[in-house]
Amino acid sequence: MSSAVRVRASPSLALIKYWGKRDERRNLPATPSLGLTLAGVYTETRVEPAEEDRVILDGREQDRERFAGFFDAVRRRLRTRMRFQAESRNSFPTAAGLASSSSGFAALAVGCARAAGCALDARELSVLARIGSASAARAVYGGFTLLAAGARAARQLHSEDYWPKLRVLAAVVSTEAKLLASREAMRTTRSASPFYRAWLADSRHLLARALQALERRDIEELGHAVRLSYSRMHAALLASEPPALYWLAATVSVIRECASLRARGIGAWETIDAGPQVKILCLQEDAPAVRRSLMEMMPDLSMIECRPGPGPQLIEGGKG
Ligand code: DP6
Numbered sequence: 001m002s003s004a005v006r007v008r009a010s011p012s013l014a015l016i017k018y019w020g021k022r023d024e025r026r027n028l029p030a031t032p033s034l035g036l037t038l039a040g041v042y043t044e045t046r047v048e049p050a051e052e053d054r055v056i057l058d059g060r061e062q063d064r065e066r067f068a069g070f071f072d073a074v075r076r077r078l079r080t081r082m083r084f085q086a087e088s089r090n091s092f093p094t095a096a097g098l099a100s101s102s103s104g105f106a107a108l109a110v111g112c113a114r115a116a117g118c119a120l121d122a123r124e125l126s127v128l129a130r131i132g133s134a135s136a137a138r139a140v141y142g143g144f145t146l147l148a149a150g151a152r153a154a155r156q157l158h159s160e161d162y163w164p165k166l167r168v169l170a171a172v173v174s175t176e177a178k179l180l181a182s183r184e185a186m187r188t189t190r191s192a193s194p195f196y197r198a199w200l201a202d203s204r205h206l207l208a209r210a211l212q213a214l215e216r217r218d219i220e221e222l223g224h225a226v227r228l229s230y231s232r233m234h235a236a237l238l239a240s241e242p243p244a245l246y247w248l249a250a251t252v253s254v255i256r257e258c259a260s261l262r263a264r265g266i267g268a269w270e271t272i273d274a275g276p277q278v279k280i281l282c283l284q285e286d287a288p289a290v291r292r293s294l295m296e297m298m299p300d301l302s303m304i305e306c307r308p309g310p311g312p313q314l315i316e317g318g319k320g
Helices: 064-078 100-115 122-132 134-139 182-192 196-216 219-238 249-263 284-297
Strands: 005-009 012-016 021-023 033-037 043-050 054-057 083-090 144-147 155-158 166-172 269-271 278-283 302-306 313-317
Touching: 005 100, 012 100, 012 134, 012 196, 012 219, 012 269, 033 134, 033 196, 043 100, 054 064, 064 083, 064 100, 064 122, 083 100, 100 122, 100 134, 100 313, 122 134, 122 155, 134 144, 155 196, 166 284, 182 196, 182 219, 196 219, 219 269, 219 278, 249 269, 249 278, 249 284, 278 284, 284 302
Parallel strands: 054 083
Antiparallel strands: 005 043, 005 313, 012 033, 033 144, 043 083, 144 155, 166 278, 166 302, 269 278
């Protein structure tokens, strides 16, 4: 039986970055990524059977081309001819750099399956979500997740209860939409950055380092690997022709402030995705000091504090 459903999914922040595709048509990642699903921020999506596929995000109809392959894959997997209308909104500013495509496609995959009355397991949902956005493969699980290079699905390493003291502070330094979509920027890095091969080779080592640190709950070592992952990803981007630079002056100020916090013995390790925002990894006891020092530097800065969060949740419907 089919029906309308509502699903909430939280974004997956990459501690170790996915950047680059092994197979563009199938959307398979070229690097392994280590994700952390964030609590307290989410995409909420209402999905219902419809005459044609449509996605409306924060009141705006989205480009159908972007979703065509995803919906076709959903229909193939669910063995249905059903079409879907999805209305989605983010609880956080879409420009907040909180990987809204990860929560968006995770919510959509779960929503379509439930709206069609199919109970897929998390692995199958991860495969579908990945077709939309590879980072979304991770967001169908809570806690700490791994999407291996070339993998069709992510898996959960630890639930959200594994490290309850861990915090992520998302510093929104600009609300302007990003100029370069990550998909396009990944293509440029692959085809026009002399550092791309080094980035791929290195990402395996960084993952191993981060996994070891995660097993020991060693924030300093994890933070170190997290910093290397984003800085090397952005170095490859910056070295491409034409160069791609997502950072603003305020981005650099936050990076520097984190360095100064660490020098003062306060653990704050930043990471940056395909945009100007900075996400800072720290422990619960250090979060107030990190927040205070950033607010002193930039009084208008808006910050969202997140802890490790759960996977997608069905809010309404889907019982058929
Ligand atoms: C920098 O998952 O949005 O956030 O698969 O092309 O849709 P597509 O890319 P997407 O890229 C995310 C890139 C990143 C790093 C990450 O989340 O791993």
